[in-house]
Amino acid sequence: MAGGKVLIEHRYTPLEITHKARQEVVTNVDRLSDETICAMLRHYFPEYGIVSEESGTQRAVSPYTWIVDPLDGTESYIRGLNFSGVTIALTQAERILLGVVYHPFHDELYATILGEETTVNGHPMRVSDVAELDQARLILDYSPRDALRQHLNAVEWDRGIKQMLRFGGSVALNMCHVAKGAVDGYLYGRTRNRVKSWDTAAAALLVQGAGGRVLDRQGQSLDTLQPQGFVLCCNAGLDVHCLLNHAMPPAATL
Numbered sequence: 001m002a003g004g005k006v007l008i009e010h011r012y013t014p015l016e017i018t019h020k021a022r023q024e025v026v027t028n029v030d031r032l033s034d035e036t037i038c039a040m041l042r043h044y045f046p047e048y049g050i051v052s053e054e055s056g057t058q059r060a061v062s063p064y065t066w067i068v069d070p071l072d073g074t075e076s077y078i079r080g081l082n083f084s085g086v087t088i089a090l091t092q093a094e095r096i097l098l099g100v101v102y103h104p105f106h107d108e109l110y111a112t113i114l115g116e117e118t119t120v121n122g123h124p125m126r127v128s129d130v131a132e133l134d135q136a137r138l139i140l141d142y143s144p145r146d147a148l149r150q151h152l153n154a155v156e157w158d159r160g161i162k163q164m165l166r167f168g169g170s171v172a173l174n175m176c177h178v179a180k181g182a183v184d185g186y187l188y189g190r191t192r193n194r195v196k197s198w199d200t201a202a203a204a205l206l207v208q209g210a211g212g213r214v215l216d217r218q219g220q221s222l223d224t225l226q227p228q229g230f231v232l233c234c235n236a237g238l239d240v241h242c243l244l245n246h247a248m249p250p251a252a253t254l
Helices: 002-011 028-044 072-076 146-159 169-178 199-209
Strands: 017-019 026-027 048-052 056-058 063-071 084-092 094-103 108-113 136-140 162-167 185-188 212-215 230-235
Touching: 002 028, 002 063, 002 084, 002 094, 026 028, 026 063, 026 072, 026 199, 028 048, 028 084, 048 212, 063 072, 063 162, 063 199, 084 169, 084 199, 094 169, 094 199, 108 199, 136 146, 136 169, 162 185, 169 185, 169 199, 169 212, 169 230, 199 212
Parallel strands: 048 063, 136 162, 136 185
Antiparallel strands: 017 026, 048 056, 063 084, 084 094, 094 108, 185 230, 212 230
């Protein structure tokens, strides 16, 4: 993808780094990737709207809207961890019709269409079939200062979970790890830095197309078009009741 090519081309060049709201950072590469992607979308789909993390909303009369994150995992990119990617979703009203996530550093293109299976580089992929939480491998991405951390530490200790991986980076790529069965679940919990539609819309469709679930605190399907402070992404059979609302501290304390 063109946006991913921008990320690769500038991987070793000095970055221009500025700060946005809530201590979020943005680089010149975010903007260059955004310009490249949006220019291409406007060329081929001039009547469609675009919602991009970096360039905002470009409205149109068409019911179709592209949702773009030109560099998901900016902090990871700045630190040279190479766990960053590009996400693009196509929506019609409240429905997500298409989802694409590209991991340029692994040259992996995850793609799906609503109702179809998810593929990576054209090969079908499925979520894992691990059902017991104590046998699961989970990725956790949460604030180190809130009650969610204490709760998850207690769950890990009590249930003897096989492996908890604690790292951030690209939300979309973490969700893709669930979609391809590399891990059994991914939990995001940061109410002060809520994920937005450009973080989750494409990846959620990919997980669903691979047979998985993307849930909110109540265990309901996540509304990926609204900001969210809690995301639980997992395979279809994983026992996640103790990770959800009734075993969690109230949202106001997170």
